[in-house]
Amino acid sequence: MPLRASSRCVARARLRAGSALRAAGCGRWALTRPVSWQGVDSLPLVPQLLELVGISFSAWFVYRYLIYKPDREELKLAIEELKTKVL
Numbered sequence: 001m002p003l004r005a006s007s008r009c010v011a012r013a014r015l016r017a018g019s020a021l022r023a024a025g026c027g028r029w030a031l032t033r034p035v036s037w038q039g040v041d042s043l044p045l046v047p048q049l050l051e052l053v054g055i056s057f058s059a060w061f062v063y064r065y066l067i068y069k070p071d072r073e074e075l076k077l078a079i080e081e082l083k084t085k086v087l
Contacts, residue, residue, distance in 0.1 A: 026043065065075040 029043075065071050
């Protein structure tokens with residue numbers, strides 16, 4: 001008796017293939033544009049996504065290192081350690 005893929009697996013594979021094709025198309029389109037931020041800004045949702053990533057990272061950094069005193073001291077020690085390694 002031959003093995004048959006379930007319809008759920010087939011649908012998932014088609015969705016992945018379609019997503020990969022769309023991503024490849026967007027990547028190809030972006031690479032054919034001149035190297036500038038104008039090319040990146042003209043991609044749909046890319047500027048908003050990058051802004052969201054930046055805001056999220058800033059919020060995480062403030063929460064992780066700046067709100068509580070022990071965390072600020074940990075950050076200060078990490079910066080001092082990095083300074084001694086570099087200088």
